[in-house]
Amino acid sequence: xxxxxxxxxxxxxxxxxxxxxxxxxxxxxxxxxxxxxxxxxxxxxxxxxxxxxxxxxxxxxxxxxxxxxxxxxxxxxxxxxxxxxxxxxxxxxxxxxxxxxxxxxxxxxxxxxxxxxxxxxxxxxxxxxxxxxxxxxxxxxxxxxxxxxxxxxxxxxxxxxxxxxxxxxxxxxxxxxxxxxxxxxxxxxxxxxxxxxxxxxxxxxxxxxxxxxxxxxxxxxxxxxxxxxxxxxxxxxxxxxxxxxxxxxxxxxxxxxxxxxxxxxxxxxxxxxxxxxxxxxxxxxxxxxxxxxxxxxxxxxxxxxxxxxxxxxxxxxxxxxxxxxxxxxxxxxxxxxxxxxxxxxxxxxxxxxxxxxxxxxxxxxxxxxxxxxxxxxxxxxxxxxxxxxxx
Numbered sequence: 008x009x010x011x012x013x014x015x016x017x018x019x020x021x022x023x024x025x026x027x028x029x030x031x032x033x034x035x036x037x038x039x040x041x042x043x044x045x046x047x048x049x050x051x052x053x054x055x056x057x058x059x060x061x062x063x064x065x066x067x068x069x070x071x072x073x074x075x076x077x078x079x080x081x082x083x084x085x086x087x088x089x090x091x092x093x094x095x096x097x098x099x100x101x102x103x104x105x106x107x108x109x110x111x112x113x114x115x116x117x118x119x120x121x122x123x124x125x126x127x128x129x130x131x132x133x134x135x136x137x138x139x140x141x142x143x144x145x146x147x148x149x150x151x152x153x154x155x156x157x158x159x160x161x162x163x164x165x166x167x168x169x170x171x172x173x174x175x176x177x178x179x180x181x182x183x184x185x186x187x188x189x190x191x192x193x194x195x196x197x198x199x200x201x202x203x204x205x206x207x208x209x210x211x212x213x214x215x216x217x218x219x220x221x222x223x224x225x226x227x228x229x230x231x232x233x234x235x236x237x238x239x240x241x242x243x244x245x246x247x248x249x250x251x252x253x254x255x256x257x258x259x260x261x262x263x264x265x266x267x268x269x270x271x272x273x274x275x276x277x278x279x280x281x282x283x284x285x286x287x288x289x290x291x292x293x294x295x296x297x298x299x300x301x302x303x304x305x306x307x308x309x310x311x312x313x314x315x316x317x318x319x320x321x322x323x324x325x326x327x328x329x330x331x332x333x334x335x336x337x338x339x340x341x342x343x344x345x346x347x348x349x350x351x352x353x354x355x356x357x358x359x360x361x362x363x364x365x366x367x368x369x370x371x372x373x374x375x376x377x378x379x380x381x382x383x384x385x386x387x388x389x390x391x392x393x394x395x396x397x398x
Contacts, residue, residue: 076107079161080105080110083112083163084097086113086116087167095170101133101136102173103173103174104177105177115138116142116145157241162241163176176238178278178279182274186272189272190234190271192273197283199285202366203374207374212359213359215355215358230272232263236259246266254302257299264306292377294381296381300384308391325383328345352379
């Protein structure tokens with residue numbers, strides 16, 4: 008495997024302070040062995056190394072840090088135009104029920120609201136909060152900059168508008184310890200306030216809306232392809248060179264792919280639940296899923312072995328429905344295809360929105376169609392140049 012430091016991302020992490028290096032991942036225990044021995048030797052060894060390294064990561068050698076048996080944690084937050092939500096997001100991190108040392112690193116992009124002023128207030132109010140500059144405003148660049156500035160060996164990612172429970176960090180650290188995984192994460196719990204947002208939440212929590220994905224619809228704890236946000240061991244991030252800054256979207260999925268390809272494990276636990284606020288309008292939702300589709304095509308080009316039916320369903324639906332509709336102009340039986348799709352999302356929308364208001368239930372099929380078509384069109388029209396330019 009090539010040394011991550013040779014790539015552009017590795018250089019950026021190196022410049023930011025992360026010492027990249029090649030690494031041979033440990034052999035993880037089987038599930039049966041993990042149940043029999045929740046603290047296998049490899050995990051104990053890795054945790055001991057983290058404890059030893061964290062002694063050097065504590066600023067100014069604060070003697071009070073040594074009284075905690077919990078390893079110190081750096082929480083990194085990419086921030087752009089989050090003036091409305093940033094204070095609440097940071098305060099809920101600072102209020103975590105976690106006995107170890109905790110710091111928050113905000114990577115500030117070029118916001119056009121009062122985000123910078125809010126961040127300055129937070130830094131002045133609590134010495135655990137620091138900022139780094141992210142001139143590009145791109146999420147993967149922000150994450151690499153924040154990780155490079157972080158002092159500790161455990162990195163927890165949080166978003167500027169995320170809502171996390173008070174035991175989120177403690178659960179992340181415990182799960183890393185128990186599983187020996189490189190990245191652990193949980194459920195992306197979509198919760199809306201308006202009728203439209205609630206319809207989006209219903210769709211995002213359903214198979215007919217997102218095709219599956221444990222972090223969307225839930226499930227039991229275990230290895231998965233990807234998780235929402237995540238908590239990492241620094242060494243795992245160094246091993247793969249951090250986030251690929253070409254990926255404006257799907258950078259989480261791509262990072263987790265690199266971790267798995269390098270021998271690591273991505274672990275889902277339902278105990279780590281993050282409240283996600285859906286897009287508030289059809290236009291915003293369409294733009295979001297159009298970008299998802301475009302960037303998923305980039306992943307498919309670079310890693311064709313990752314393509315599966317779930318990712319191909321939207322573009323196949325768009326192409327098939329469009330062709331059948333055009334054919335139906337001269338051969339009416341072909342119109343059964345778009346009619347069947349419309350009926351499917353109508354009945355499916357009603358099925359997944361039970362218990363919601365009449366307006367939310369009426370909007371759910373519209374949301375499903377918006378997500379499917381935007382994703383599918385984005386995938387089909389994704390230019391080959393996308394993702395090729397270096398940041």
